[in-house]
Amino acid sequence: MKDEYMVYKLSESIKETSRIDNELFVKHNVKRGLRNEDHSGVLVGLTKIGDVVGYERQSDGLKAIPGKLVYRGISIDDLVQGIESENRFGFEETAFLLLSGYLPDKEELEVFTRVLNQAMPLEQKTTMNILDLEGHNIMNILARSVLEMYTFDPNPDDTSRDNLMRQSIELIAKFPTIIAYAYNILRHSQQGRSLHIRHPKENLSIAENFLFMLKGQFTPMEAKILDLALMLHADHGGGNNSTFTVRVTSSSGTDTYSSIAAGIGSLKGPLHGGANLRVIDMFHHLQEAISDWTDTDEIDAYLTRMLKKEVYNKTGKIYGIGHAVYTISDPRALLLKKWARDLAKEKGLDKEFAFLELIEERAIETFMKFKGNQVKKRVCANVDFYSGFVYEMIGLPKEVYTPLFAMSRITGWTAHRIEELNFDSKRIIRPAYKNVAENKSFIPLEKR
């Protein structure tokens, strides 16, 4: 047998040896995806950080309600509205709120912002290593850079609260720098453009500094929109895939960098944070594939073929639609949609916005019709549906869309890690898997 055939041989055999009938999941009452029959999540923890609400539990089952997202007791709508009305940047304040549990006063906010700003520059060696890192995916470069931060940390394994807080601030501050540098290197190596490594500036917010490091010039409106987007993505309770990954890994007592790198890996997935990139790709595909952007029959027919895995990327998914918790609406998608509409008007992209809005409407209808009785839960547009369109309008390259999600969600991840490690009743997270294979006897090599 040729060496290169081994991979295919192993792969072919596992096709059979790891196939498990769907009925067995029902028979053994397995909560697939840690979800109950009614699609609600299995309760696995308690938190005081983010609250995500998409339905109400009633005696006759779940009642779908408009989605609510609450950070440390404050609704995301109030937080965004409060910051907008005071015409300030709000991401630093959101990070403080998530980490501390309360809104900072003026002095606390000033000092916290300064501490973050001072922690933004990278170790020279990290910058050089990013320069050296081959690869086109910034999420992977981010994960590798985070793992490398372990080496430069004088106290990397200490999980005491003060040390975790110090590491959290370092991570929140350095993500924008790593992402901006990684993008510039990518742009240089893959598009032959000039390489700019800009040091973060004092007295700029994180949103402004990111844009400065990324592209040098930016407008106040771009910084404002980016800051708001960062506020919206900061936390989503303990159960979302990446935060849960951080909680699971934290519960083993591993170091902060290993745990956060695992969270980055989770967020990259196209069913989670990676969906923002898929949505914009899907949108551009639909712009080409649909000849009349106002023809609902043509759109419905194409979306049905997508669900049947016949067209587009043949995964059967409509990206940006559906959510594990939200049913009627995702409050962040509503805000992003409003900004998308306003920006589109300003940029002369009303036709594109109208098409995207129609895709949202038709995707929900088509999905419900396609699934019929199989799924009782309503679906809605999620946070990823309009974010890419907004980022595109403020001139952000698609390579940073998912990293931007990480740049914001690092605040939630670190807050949850500290919470996980500080429960009085903490315990390693270790659910069960039932083995459904038959037992076999060992056969001597000669006789196989």
Ligand SMILES: CC(=O)SCCNC(=O)CCNC(=O)[C@H](O)C(C)(C)COP(=O)(O)OP(=O)(O)OC[C@H]1O[C@@H](n2cnc3c(N)ncnc32)[C@H](O)[C@@H]1OP(=O)(O)O
């Ligand atoms: C930041 C975020 O993570 S937001 C989510 C980003 N992800 C996406 O936009 C990808 C598209 N959406 C999806 O794949 C899903 O809606 C998820 C992963 C977000 C949630 O999945 P679930 O919790 O399984 O949702 P739900 O319980 O409502 O799903 C019911 C069924 O509909 C399917 N479904 C849900 N949404 C979609 C969709 N957009 N396209 C195709 N099928 C879908 C599910 O796969 C599931 O099928 P199954 O019963 O055969 O397992």
Ligand SMILES: O=C([O-])CC(=O)C(=O)O
């Ligand atoms: O909560 C989830 O399942 C996905 C998530 O992180 C989000 O929507 O921000």
